[in-house]
Amino acid sequence: MINFAIVGCGHIANKHAEAISNAEGANLIAVCDTIPEKMEPFVEKYNVEPYTDLKELLTREDLDVINICTPSGHHTGIAVQAANAKKHIVVEKPIALTLEDADTIISACKENNVKLSVVHPNRFRPVMMELKKIMDDDKLGKLSHANATVRWNRNQEYYDQAPWRGTKALDGGVLMNQAIHNLDLLLWVMGDAEEVFSMSATRLRDIEAEDVSTGVVRFKNGALGVIEAATTIYPKNLEETLSVFGETGSIKIGGRTANFIEHLNIEDINDESSNDIIEGVKADPFGKPGHQWIIEDMAKAIVEDREPVVSGEDGRKALSLVLALYESAETNTPVKIN
Template identity: 75%
Template sequence: MINFAIVGCGHIAKKHAEAIKNSEGANLLAVCDTDPNRMTPYVEDYEAQPYEDLDEMLKNDQINVVNICTPSGFHASLAVKCANAKKHIVIEKPIALTLEDTDDIIEACKENNVKLSVVHPNRFRPVMIELKKAMADEKFGKLSHANATVRWNRNDEYYQQAAWRGTKALDGGVLMNQAIHNLDLLIWLMGDVDEVYSMAATRLRNIETEDVSTGVVKFKNGALGVIEAATTIYPKNLEETISVFGEKGTVKVGGVTASLIEHWEMESVNEENVEELKTKIKNNPIGKPGHQCIIEDMVEAIKENREPIVTGEDGRKALQLVLALDQSAENNTPVKLS
C-alpha cells in the first residue's frame, strides 16, 4: 500500500482525497493545513491523521507521497521541502509560478531520487487519448495549425472567495490558473513551441492579473496555433475546445470541458467508424476521473521504478508557454522560447 498525504485542504483537495480513496494500492494517511477546521472533513471521512505543521508531518516515515494542493505561489517551497524529506510528489497545476522555482523543484526531486508528477488530468479523457493516438499514427498528415480555446466564467464572487485568487504572487491569471490544462494539451498534441505573440487585458474583474488573453504560437514543427482564454464569459462557462488541422484531417474537440467530439474527419477513417467513435465518447466523455489516473500512475511508477506519465518537465513546458505569452503581452513583442 502506498500512503499519501495532502498539503492544503482547500477546494481541490477533495478531488485528491476521492482519487486516492478510489485508487487500488493507495491510502490517504495524513492531511496538513494551517487551519484545523479545513482538515476536519478529511479526518472524519477518510480517517486521515491531521497535522498543522508540515515539518512534523514529514517526519512520518509511513508517508510515501505528498500531494501539494495549496495556492500556486506556495508550490515551490513546499515541494522542495517534501523532496528533501524523501517523499514522492504529486503537485497541482501549475507546477510553480516561475521557471526558477520549477527548476528548483525538479532538481530537488532528482537529487533525492523521488518521483514528481504534475496534475494535468485532461490527457486521460477518452477523446484526448483517441486524438493523441490519431496524431501518433500520423493520420493528419502534415500539420497546418491548431486552436486552444477556454471561454469560461469566473465572476467577482469567485475571486472574492479566497484572497489569493487573481493575484500575481499566488494565482497568476487566466492562462496560469484556468487555461493551463488546455495549453498542456496543445503542447502534448502539437509538440514544443518555438515562438509566441500575445495580447492580454483585465477587462471585467477587479483583479491584479489578466482576465482575457489572446495569442498566436509557432511550433517547432512549423505549424501555427491560436490561443484564447477568458474568465469574462457571461453568464456561465461556455466552452473549452481543442482543434487540430492537417492536410488529411480535421478534428474539433469541444463541450464545456473539451470532452466531446464536435467534428472528426480524416482521409483514412470512414464515416461509419467516426460515428462509432462519436457514440463511444458521448456515452462516456469523462472516463475514469483524471485525478484518479494521476494517483494510480504514481502508485505504479513507484512500484515499477519508472517516471510518471506527466512529469515535472511536462509541467515546466506548460508553465514556460504561459510565461512567454505573459511576457509578450507585457512587452508587446514576440517571444522566443529557449
C-alpha cells in the same frame, strides 16, 4: 499500498482525497494545513491524521507521497522540503509560477531520487486519449494549425473567496489558472512551442492578473496555433474547444469542458469508423476522473520504478508557454521560447 498525504486543504484538496480513496493501490493517511478547521471534514470523512506542522508530517516513515494542493505561489518551498524528506510528489498545476521555481522543484526531486508528477488531468479524458492516438498514428499528416479556446465564467465572487486568488504572486490569471490545462494539451499533441505573440487584459474582474487573453504560437514543427482564454463569459461557462487541422484530416473537440468530438474527418478513417469513434466517446465522455488517473499512475510509477506519465518537465513546458505569453503581452513583441 502506497500511502499519500495532502498538504493544503482548500477546494482542490477534495478532488485529491476522493481520487486517492478510489484509486487502486493508493491510501490516504494524513492531511496538513495551518488552519485546523480546514482539516476537520477530511478527518471525519476519511479517518486520517491531521497535521499543522509540515515538518512533523514529513517525519512519518510510512508516508510515500505528498500531494501539494496549496496556492501555486507556495508550491516550491513545500516541494523542496518533501523531496529532501525522500517523499514523492504530486503537485497541482501549475508546477510553480516561475521557471526558476520549477527548476528548483525538479532539481530537488532528481537529487533525492523521488518521483514528481504535475496534475494535468485533462490528458486522461476519453476524447483526449482518442485524439492523442490519432496524432501518434500521424493520421492528420503534415500539420497546419491548432486552436485552443477556453470561454468560461469566473465571477467576482469566485476571486473574492480567498485573498490570493487572481494575484500575480500566488495565483495568476486565466492563462495560469484555467487555460494552462489547454496549453498542456496543445503541447502534448502538437509538440514543443518555439515562439509566441500575445495580448491580454483585465477587463471585468477586480484582480491583479488577466481575465482575458489571446495569442498565437508557432510550434517547432512549423505549425501555428491560436489561443483564446477568458473568465469573463456571461453568465456561465460557454465552451472549451481544441481543434487540430492537417493535410489529411481535421478534428474538433468541444462541449462545455471539451469532452466530445464535434467534428472528425480523416482521409484514412471511413465514415463508419469515424462515427464509431465519436459514439464511443459519447457513451462515456468523462471516464475515470483525471485526478484518479494521476494518483494511480504515481502509485504504479513507484512500484515499477519509472517516471510518472505527466512529469515535472511536462509541467515546466506548460508553465514556460504561459510565461512566454505573459512576456509577449507585457512587451508587445514576439517572444522566443527557450
